[in-house]
Amino acid sequence: MLIVPEREIASLMTREAAFDAVEKVFAAMAAKDAYNFPVIREAIGHEDALYGFKGGFDKAGLTLGLKAGGYWPHNLEKRNEINHQSTVFLFDPDTGKAKAMVGGNLLTALRTAAASSVSIKHLARKDASVLGMIGAGHQATFQLRAALETRRFKKVIGWNYHPDMLPNIEKVATEAGVPFEAVDLPGMTEADVIISITSAFAPSLMADHVSPGTHIACMGTDTKGKQEVESALLAKASVFTDEVAQSVSIGEAQHAVAEGLITESEVAQLGAVINGTNAGRTSDEDITLFDGTGVGLQDLAVAAAVVDLAVAKGVAIEVDF
Amino acid sequence: MLIVPEREIASLMTREAAFDAVEKVFAAMAAKDAYNFPVIREAIGHEDALYGFKGGFDKAGLTLGLKAGGYWPHNLEKRNEINHQSTVFLFDPDTGKAKAMVGGNLLTALRTAAASSVSIKHLARKDASVLGMIGAGHQATFQLRAALETRRFKKVIGWNYHPDMLPNIEKVATEAGVPFEAVDLPGMTEADVIISITSAFAPSLMADHVSPGTHIACMGTDTKGKQEVESALLAKASVFTDEVAQSVSIGEAQHAVAEGLITESEVAQLGAVINGTNAGRTSDEDITLFDGTGVGLQDLAVAAAVVDLAVAKGVAIEVDF
Numbered sequence: 001m002l003i004v005p006e007r008e009i010a011s012l013m014t015r016e017a018a019f020d021a022v023e024k025v026f027a028a029m030a031a032k033d034a035y036n037f038p039v040i041r042e043a044i045g046h047e048d049a050l051y052g053f054k055g056g057f058d059k060a061g062l063t064l065g066l067k068a069g070g071y072w073p074h075n076l077e078k079r080n081e082i083n084h085q086s087t088v089f090l091f092d093p094d095t096g097k098a099k100a101m102v103g104g105n106l107l108t109a110l111r112t113a114a115a116s117s118v119s120i121k122h123l124a125r126k127d128a129s130v131l132g133m134i135g136a137g138h139q140a141t142f143q144l145r146a147a148l149e150t151r152r153f154k155k156v157i158g159w160n161y162h163p164d165m166l167p168n169i170e171k172v173a174t175e176a177g178v179p180f181e182a183v184d185l186p187g188m189t190e191a192d193v194i195i196s197i198t199s200a201f202a203p204s205l206m207a208d209h210v211s212p213g214t215h216i217a218c219m220g221t222d223t224k225g226k227q228e229v230e231s232a233l234l235a236k237a238s239v240f241t242d243e244v245a246q247s248v249s250i251g252e253a254q255h256a257v258a259e260g261l262i263t264e265s266e267v268a269q270l271g272a273v274i275n276g277t278n279a280g281r282t283s284d285e286d287i288t289l290f291d292g293t294g295v296g297l298q299d300l301a302v303a304a305a306v307v308d309l310a311v312a313k314g315v316a317i318e319v320d321f
Numbered sequence: 322m323l324i325v326p327e328r329e330i331a332s333l334m335t336r337e338a339a340f341d342a343v344e345k346v347f348a349a350m351a352a353k354d355a356y357n358f359p360v361i362r363e364a365i366g367h368e369d370a371l372y373g374f375k376g377g378f379d380k381a382g383l384t385l386g387l388k389a390g391g392y393w394p395h396n397l398e399k400r401n402e403i404n405h406q407s408t409v410f411l412f413d414p415d416t417g418k419a420k421a422m423v424g425g426n427l428l429t430a431l432r433t434a435a436a437s438s439v440s441i442k443h444l445a446r447k448d449a450s451v452l453g454m455i456g457a458g459h460q461a462t463f464q465l466r467a468a469l470e471t472r473r474f475k476k477v478i479g480w481n482y483h484p485d486m487l488p489n490i491e492k493v494a495t496e497a498g499v500p501f502e503a504v505d506l507p508g509m510t511e512a513d514v515i516i517s518i519t520s521a522f523a524p525s526l527m528a529d530h531v532s533p534g535t536h537i538a539c540m541g542t543d544t545k546g547k548q549e550v551e552s553a554l555l556a557k558a559s560v561f562t563d564e565v566a567q568s569v570s571i572g573e574a575q576h577a578v579a580e581g582l583i584t585e586s587e588v589a590q591l592g593a594v595i596n597g598t599n600a601g602r603t604s605d606e607d608i609t610l611f612d613g614t615g616v617g618l619q620d621l622a623v624a625a626a627v628v629d630l631a632v633a634k635g636v637a638i639e640v641d642f
Contacts (some may be wrong), residue, residue, distance in 0.1 A: 003322075005642045037361050037373075044378045044385065046414050052358075053374050053387060057365045064365065066374060068387060068410060072417040085417030089389060089410060093367050096393040096406030101422065103642065319638055321326045321424065 001321035004310045006103025012309045013110055013302065015117075015146050021301035022114040023121075023274060025058055026242060029297060030271025034058035036243060036295045041070070048073050054296030057093065065090040067104050067299040084108065088303035098321060102303040109139060111298040113146035115242060116195050116217035119290035120150045122273045123240065123281050124193045124215040129154040132183075132191030134205055134228065135198040135220065136160035136169045143195045143219060144169050148176045157183045157191060161204070185209050196220060196228040205229040207236055212285045218252040219292040229289075231256040237289040238281070240270045242298070251293035267291070322642035325631045327424025333630045334431055334623065336438075336467050342622035343435040344442075344595060346379055347563060350618060351592025355379035357564060357616045362391070369394050375617030378414065386411040388425050388620040405429065409624035419642060423624040430460060432619040434467035436563060437516050437538035440611035441471050443594045444561065444602050445514045445536040450475040453504075453512030455526055455549065456519040456541065457481035457490045464516045464540060465490050469497045478504045478512060482525070506530050517541060517549040526550040528557055533606045539573040540613045550610075552577040558610040559602070561591045563619070572614035588612070 004012070028034035034056065041052035055066035069086030076083055086104035091097065120128075131153040133144055137160075144156065156173040158166050158180065166182050173180040188194055188209040196205055197219045207230050210216065216237070220228050234256035241247035248257045248264045256262045270290060272278035281288050310316035325333070349355035355377065362373035376387035390407030397404055407425035412418065441449075452474040454465055458481075465477065477494040479487050479501065487503050494501040509515055509530040517526055518540045528551050531537065537558070539549050555577035562568035569578045569585045577583045591611060593599035602609050631637035 001324075003640055003642060005640075037363050038359075040358050040361060040374065040376060042358050042376075042378070044380075044414065046378070046380060046383075046385075049414070049417060051378070051385065051412070051417065053361065053376060055361060055363075055374060055389075057363070057367070057372070059365075059367060062367075064367075064372065066389060068376075068412070068419075069417050072415075075416055079416065081416055081418075087410075087419040089408075091372070091389070093365065093370070094393075095396055095400065095402055096370060096372065096390050097402075098389075098408040098422070101419070101642070317640055319324055319326075319640060321324060321422070 001098055001319045002100040002307055002311065003317040003319060004102045004306055006105055008310060008315050009103055009106040009306060012313065013107065013306045015110065015114065015149055017305045017309065018110040018114040018302050019117055021305045022111055022298050023118045025061065025297045025301040026118060026271035027274040028058050028060040030269040030275050030277065033060035034297050036297050054299060056295065056297040056300055058297055058300065061301065061304065062093050063090065063300045063304045064093040065300050067296055069104060088299050090300065090303060090307065100307045102306055104299060107299065107302045107306065109142045111302045112139060112219060112292065112294060113142035115292045115298065116143050116219050116290065117146040117150040119217045119240065119270055120147055120193055120215060122270065123288040123290060124151065125213055125284055128192035130191045131156045132188045132194040133158040133169050134194060134196035136165040140169050140197045141172050143197050144172045147195060148178060153178055156180045157187060159183055159185055159188065198228055199226065200228055201225055203227050203230045205233065207232040210287060212287060215288045217290045217292060221252040222294050223250055224254065227255055228252060231259055231261055234289060235261040237287040239267045239289050239291060240273065241267055241291040242270060242293055243295045244269060246293040246295065247291045252291040322419055322640045323421040323628055323632065324638040324640060325421065325423045325627055327426055329631060329636050330424055330427040330627060333634065334428065334627045336431065336434065336470055338626045338630065339431040339435040339623050340438055342626040343432055343619050344439045346382065346618045346622040347439060347592035348595040349379050349381040351590040351596050351598065354381035355618050357618050375620060377616065377618040377621055379618055379621065382622065382625065383414050384411065384621045384625045385414040386621050388617055390425060409620050411621065411624060411628065421628045423627055425620060428620065428623045428627065430463045432623045433460060433540060433613065433615060434463035436613045436619065437464050437540050437611065438467040438471040440538050440561065440591055441468055441514055441536060443591065444609040444611060445472065446534055446605055449513035451512045452477045453509045453515040454479040454490050455515060455517035457486040461490050461518045462493050464518050465493045468516060469499060474499055477501045478508060480504055480506055480509065519549055520547060521549055522546055524548050524551045526554065528554040531608060533608060536609045538611045538613060542573040543571055543615050545571055545575065548576055549573060552580055552582055555610060556582040558608040560588045560610050560612060561594065562588055562612040563591060563614055564616050565590060567614040567616065568612045573612040
């Protein structure tokens with residue numbers, strides 16, 4: 001039994017390794033070599049916490065297990081601990097025995113960032129040069145850092161509901177040597193790629209804030225009722241996702257589907273584009289939209305990668321379990 | 322983070338501690354202080370394995386977490402490992418952080434044995450003296466050992482589909498100083514308490530094999546299609562269970578309910594009897610039947626108890642996670 005504590009993850013895991021793991025597992029999902037189990041998510045009636053399990057099995061990578069944890073909204077104020085807490089448990093698919101336990105907090109941020117980057121690699125125009133950011137919170141810095149490593153963007157433009165938070169993402173752009181500019185929402189028409197990463201329950205980005213040829217990654221919507229972009233935008237776009245069932249029920253596509261603007265069959269798996277069974281972007285005028293809902297297999301994939309890195313570096317704790 | 326490996330459980334956990342933990346959590350469930358999450362159970366398409374998660378939260382005992390694992394049918398033949406493999410993970414309900422990892426194999430056997438014993442304590446006649454066993458496999462020895470510690474039975478009678486396995490349970494009875502006798506199924510009318518622990522898909526124990534005043538604990542049915550006793554027996558009995566929703570869908574009561582012999586509202590929680598909100602047995606002529614389906618909260622309760630014992634004895638492995 002191998003243990004990789006949360007404190008080790010930052011020095012072990014690279015954005016490159018997270019990107020590779022997520023790209024590979026999205027491909028395996030589309031090839032039906034990997035599947036996610038139904039998600040358990042419970043309001044436990046204690047500390048206002050949401051707790052649950054996201055599990056899955058990747059037959060190609062032989063990765064079996066789950067991420068357990070959730071959202072404890074008072075952790076930061078009460079205990080100076082982060083509010084999202086999770087742990088990944090990997091099992092040996094040959095025997096059913098527990099194989100590894102891995103801190104899941106930073107990994108969750110990295111796998112979410114990797115997902116939008118994978119979508120940019122496979123769906124954005126080759127000449128994309130302006131990156132737009134909707135959202136400027138903690139997770140936005142992860143998405144931006146990963147995106148800036150995926151393509152050579154010439155400029156980052158950003159909007160946030162609370163403009164005083166924009167320096168969070170400006171700092172990341174500046175560190176990467178890319179100029180940053182705050183814009184209003186109509187200013188997003190300048191962007192070739194837009195990442196939206198908020199926890200909003202009403203759309204910010206409207207259809208006419210988006211120019212033809214843009215790729216949009218909607219990364220914030222993972223619950224019934226949340227919404228980041230106008231549903232009319234999905235009707236104009238080619239829509240891709242990690243997991244179709246989640247996209248149309250708890251993801252960004254829930255609204256467009258409920259309103260009858262698109263059907264479930266119009267939502268494609270990003271993994272199919274990676275595998276080459278879906279053409280993806282077919283012209284420089286297409287608007288492509290990736291609805292990143294977040295699946296357990298992403299967590300398992302990055303956790304398995306970090307266990308390998310920890311073993312190679314000799315920092316995995318071995319317990320005779 | 323505390324770790325209690327499988328190999329430590331046998332020397333730590335007592336049948337008494339398992340009994341107390343299960344009795345307490347059944348009571349908490351009936352008082353609505355504790356609840357089980359939906360169960361995830363997946364045929365993963367590898368090694369013919371069934372894998373899944375049983376989670377829950379006990380607000381009274383502040384126990385949060387899950388049992389993960391399942392059934393790997395080729396473990397024994399291929400690797401000399403047991404086929405049922407499980408691990409319990411406990412979380413701190415105040416913070417969402419992982420708190421303990423505990424080997425779940427022996428604990429599962431002990432908590433299942435404890436459940437039938439708790440039902441005997443609360444539902445069997447005070448003067449019960451003959452214990453009948455249906456089933457003589459590995460788990461039957463656990464059920465019998467626990468039952469013999471709950472009441473002073475004067476005799477054990479046993480039946481098994483394969484009579485050559487009866488020495489398994491005869492040995493347990495003999496060790497406890499109680500005489501054992503093999504019987505045919507009609508011979509079960511002599512029993513005051515019957516424990517049925519098989520994995521049959523057709524009933525063995527028929528209604529006319531059971532005398533008035535008997536208490537029956539059906540412990541083997543945990544899947545759609547399994548059945549240990551004739552459904553007419555449930556119509557004649559006062560029916561109790563750990564979790565009503567499981568009892569009527571995957572437990573022994575599934576058949577009587579499907580056939581319209583009883584309704585879901587006629588299945589009561591054993592915890593309500595423990596709490597005194599349900600009268601339980603009301604006469605020496607009543608037939609009482611406990612449908613033990615097995616819930617995640619039982620696993621969490623015994624795991625939490627064993628962690629306390631491991632800490633007290635200084636054998637819990639502490640990992641800075």
